[in-house]
Amino acid sequence: MSIQQHFEAFAKAANHPDEQLKAYKAQGKKAIGVMPYYAPEELVFAAGMVPMGMWGTNKKNIKEAKEYCASFYCSLAQLDLEMLLDGTLDDLDGVIMTTLCDTLRPMSQNIRVSMAKLGKMPTIFLAHPQNRRPEYGIQYTISQYRNVKEQLEEIAGAKITDEALKNAIKVYNQSRAERRRFVKLAGEHPEAVSAVNRSAVLKASYFMLKDEYTEALKTLNDELEALPKSDWKGVRVVTSGIICDNPDLLQILDDNQIAIAMDDVAHESRSFRTDAPEEGDPMRALAQQFADLDYEVLLYDEASAQNRRAEYVASLVRDYNAQGVVVFMQNFCDPEEMEYPSLRQELDKQNIRHIRLGIDHQMRDFGQAKTALQAFADVIADEMA
Template identity: 70%
Template sequence: MAIDALLKDFNEIANNPKAQLASYKSQGYKAIGCMPYYAPEELVHAAGMVPFGLWGTNDKYISLSKEYCASFYCSLAQLDLEMLLDGTLDDLDGVITSVLCDTLRPMSQNIRVAMEKMGKMPVIFLAHPQNRAKEYGIRYSISQYKNVKEELEKIAGKEITDQALSETIKVYNRNRQARRKFVKLVGDHPEAVSAVDRGAVLKASYFMRKEDHTEMLEELNKELEALPESNWQGVRLVTSGIICDNPTLLSIFDKNDIAIVADDVANESRSFRVDAPEEGDPMEALARQFGAQDYDVLLYDEESHQNRRADYVVNLVKENKADGLVVFMMTFCDPEEMEYPYLNKALNDAGVRHVKIGVDMQMRDFGQLETALQALADEVKANKAIF
């Protein structure tokens, strides 16, 4: 299948998650909503159910969730609850809530109370350890995953066997590898995949069984690998933040000949950086995978005095020969706001051009954002013309 046809299919899935969910339900699958961050989707898959990513939405406003949420909760979390309340996600058979930030901790209980009050789906609570790489952290993760496993087994009506989980880990590792390869290929061939299409390919993975997504993505990767060497003359940027999946926002990149050649985005590359071990106890493998997650503003860093995450972002820009960085700052995201001064200093010290742009999933007018991106692009192009 040609590149354009594959990209069209990915866009259709990414832009119609409710239809995708209904399709799986019509095939007899049960589905479990997985809220950010690092939910053990493999357990859902091993139970024969479909993990369904809950990362807010770009086509709703916050209304019903105001009854449960403080106004300073980030829009991503509030819009997840909005969809659970207004019937958009009624096809789900349960939802997993994690608590890796100050908003998600109370939100997990808001969702539980709301679902109980309305007689809707069961809510599965998941608390990750911040000291995740130590042996006691690994043990704690395993205990939490066992709790999730038991709740999922009740919903599925079947046991999640070690064999099924081991096979699922292989399925997920293959998909993570395909997504990492895709990100690299887009960086090598920005002329072939627009920012909008890149976002759709990665977003679609949250609404598909990983086998289905991998099959399509490996075919796309094969087509991209066959392309001749790129002669891209536009601007090459790296993105960072929690989420930047709005097609209207991403179209601004395309209008200004800006390619996203790599990312440090939570619902993109951060989510598939690390594979799970394929040998040994599969539950421990999932715990060790989370223990190996690093360079994330939401995760505790024992060596934070060395500013390792900021160095990681700087190196990401340099390694991908990017012209700069765009930091998408989620409104009311305390971890990102507190980290930014350190990140800003590291970027300035390294001479990396960057711009910080505030985003909210209820935004419909991107005029200021477009101006900021145009200014950054013009600066890069002017500098290239001089040298």
């Protein structure tokens, strides 16, 4: 199989999650929808069920969800509810709802009420602590994960054993390692990995069982690793934000020879940056993994009065030989909007060029983004000349 054929296989999974879900259901498997952010998917995998990521969709308009949502809710959250209401996700056997931002907290209750009203799948509420690192925070996380575990066991009709959970942690750590390897190789070979293909490979992980996905990704990584050293002449950037998975928008990067050297995107590298310990109590290991998360705008940073993510993003520019940062800011995302001034200040302080683009899943016209990215690329290219 050629590298392009690998990309096409991942794109099929990424662009048609409904087909993936139906295929797993045809195998007799149960499936659990997993909303952002940082839900312990390992518990779903250990229960013998399929975790299916819920990160909105670029293919729907918001209609039914408007009955439950305020107009200023981000499109990601509204579209998750829309798909639950309109039947798109009726094959799911349950949904895990997280609460790490001011939209997801009330949205979790909107989903719970609407699913109960319609007699649809059970909903599992998960409230992560912000003070996640002290022992009391870890114990609270464990208690929340135990609640999730018990409800998943009820849906699965079987107990989740420590042995199964330890195996799931190993499977997920291997998957995270291969995805970290992929984004590094994609940055080293932009001539072979377009922004569109890079996104599809990472997005596919949300709709495939992780052992199947990792096996396919390892084969692709081995082929990328065997390529000769790249002689890329275009611009290299670090991307930042919650999500940027729209092929039409990413195509603008490809058309302007803008390569993604590395990312700090919640939907991408932030989701697989941190492994879980493989020794000891597996429930504590999952809680420890959450405690170990860092440089995350959605989480409290007790080490500083301000979030240190700005310094981290700047370090990615240096470490991966990039010339700038593209900030994809989800419309109506309060955490990112509040954090942006400190990010901008740090990038300006370090003389790192950046551009901010407001996006959401409802965008269909990318004319302004195209003009802005073209100008951004031209300015950096002139500086490089």
